[in-house]
Amino acid sequence: MARIDVTDAVQSLGPGESRAYAAGAEEIAICRGDSGVFAVADLCTHAHARLTDGFVLGDLIECPLHQAQYRLDTGELVDGPECPALRTYKLFEQDGRWYVET
Secondary structure, eight states: OOEEEOHHHHHTOOTTOEEEEEETTEEEEEEEETTEEEEEESBOTTTOOBGGGSEEETTEEEOTTTOOEEETTTOOEEESSOOOOOOEEEEEEETTEEEEEO
C-alpha cells in the first residue's frame, strides 16, 4: 500500500467540489461532501466517464453521462443504471497533512 500526500487537493476544495488526482496508475476523485472529505475512483463503473466532471450532491457523486449516483463513503450505487460500486480509498489527516492510501 502506498500513502500519498493529497493535502493541496483537499485544501483547495470548497463545499460540493471534487478534484481529480493521479496516483500512479490510479485515478482518484477527492471530494468534499456534506459530512466530510472522501476519496473514490474517478471513473464511473457504468460508462467510464470522469466523475470529477459530474457533481457532488450532499454525500453522493453523480456521473455526468448517465446520472449514476454513488455514495462517497462506501462507493455504493444508489441511483442510475445497474453497475458495480466505486472503489473507495482511505483518506485521513495526520499532523496537518492529508493522505490517501492506494
